[in-house]
Amino acid sequence: MQTPMKRVRGLGSAKSGTEHFWMQRLTALALIPLGLWFVYSIVTLAGADHDSVVAWMRHPVRATLLALFAATAFYHSKLGLQVVFEDYVHTGWLKFTALILNNFIHVLLGAAAVISVLRVAFGD
Amino acid sequence: MTASNNPASGGYQTDSPRFDRPLSPHLQVYRWQITMLTSILHRATGIVLSVGALLLTCWLVAVAIGGEHYARVAAIITHPAGQAFLFLWSIAFFYHFANGIRHLLWDAGWGFEIKRMYASGYTVFAFVVAATAITWWLAWDKIGGGA
Structure with a gap:
C-alpha cells in the first residue's frame, strides 16, 4: 500500500526509489x-608528445574538467552496464557476481583516472 | 498428483488454457524500424564507450607515470588498430551523445509523436556522420600539420 509518506520519499519496494x-x-x-569538451581536447592533443600533454593537463581548469569528466563518465558507465547485466544475465550467482565486479571495476578505473589527473596537476 | 503441483511443470498448470495464449513477440518477429534500431544502438554504443573508458584510464595513468609506460600506451593508440578503435569510439560517442539528448528530451515529455520520433532519429544519424567527419578531419589535419 502506498502511504502518503512513501509517496513523498519516492521509495518503492526496492527501497532505493x-x-x-x-x-x-x-x-x-x-x-x-x-x-564535448573532452572530445575537443583530445583532437587538440592529437600528435602531441608527453611533455605537451603534461603541460596541457597541469592547467587547473583543464585538470578540474578532466577529473570531473572521468568521474562522471565512470559513474554513468557503471549505471548503464549494471542495467545490461540485469537484463541479460539470468543465472542468480553469475548476475550477483557480475554486478559486484561491475561496481568494483568502475570504482577502481574511475579512481585511477582521477588520481592520475591529480598526480599530473599537482606534480613536481 | 494433479497437473498443478507436478514438479516437472515447475508448479505451473501446463494443462491450463493460460499456455495457449500467444507469447510476447520477440526480436526476430519485428520488422526493423528506426525506433527499434536507435534503441538497440544506444545500448550497443554505451558498451563500446565503457570499453573505451578502460583505454582512457590507461592513457591517464600512463601520462602520470610517463617514460616507457607512456610510450607503450601511445604506441597502442597510434597503431592502426588503436586508431580504428578510436574511430569506432568516436562514432559510438557521437551516437550515444546525440541519442542521449533525444532520450533526455523524451524524459522532458518532448518528441513522442511518431513523426517527431522518426525526424529526431534521422537527425541523430546525420549528426553522427557530420561530427565524426569533422572530428577526424581536424585530428588528421593537426597530425599532418606537424603538431
Whole structure:
C-alpha cells in the first residue's frame, strides 16, 4: 500500500526509489558539456608528445574538467552496464557476481583516472 | 498428483488454457524500424564507450607515470588498430551523445509523436556522420600539420 509518506520519499519496494533512474539522467546531463569538451581536447592533443600533454593537463581548469569528466563518465558507465547485466544475465550467482565486479571495476578505473589527473596537476 | 503441483511443470498448470495464449513477440518477429534500431544502438554504443573508458584510464595513468609506460600506451593508440578503435569510439560517442539528448528530451515529455520520433532519429544519424567527419578531419589535419 502506498502511504502518503512513501509517496513523498519516492521509495518503492526496492527501497532505493528512483535513484538509479535519476542519477543516470543527471550524469547524462553533466556529460553533455564535459563530453564535448573532452572530445575537443583530445583532437587538440592529437600528435602531441608527453611533455605537451603534461603541460596541457597541469592547467587547473583543464585538470578540474578532466577529473570531473572521468568521474562522471565512470559513474554513468557503471549505471548503464549494471542495467545490461540485469537484463541479460539470468543465472542468480553469475548476475550477483557480475554486478559486484561491475561496481568494483568502475570504482577502481574511475579512481585511477582521477588520481592520475591529480598526480599530473599537482606534480613536481 | 494433479497437473498443478507436478514438479516437472515447475508448479505451473501446463494443462491450463493460460499456455495457449500467444507469447510476447520477440526480436526476430519485428520488422526493423528506426525506433527499434536507435534503441538497440544506444545500448550497443554505451558498451563500446565503457570499453573505451578502460583505454582512457590507461592513457591517464600512463601520462602520470610517463617514460616507457607512456610510450607503450601511445604506441597502442597510434597503431592502426588503436586508431580504428578510436574511430569506432568516436562514432559510438557521437551516437550515444546525440541519442542521449533525444532520450533526455523524451524524459522532458518532448518528441513522442511518431513523426517527431522518426525526424529526431534521422537527425541523430546525420549528426553522427557530420561530427565524426569533422572530428577526424581536424585530428588528421593537426597530425599532418606537424603538431
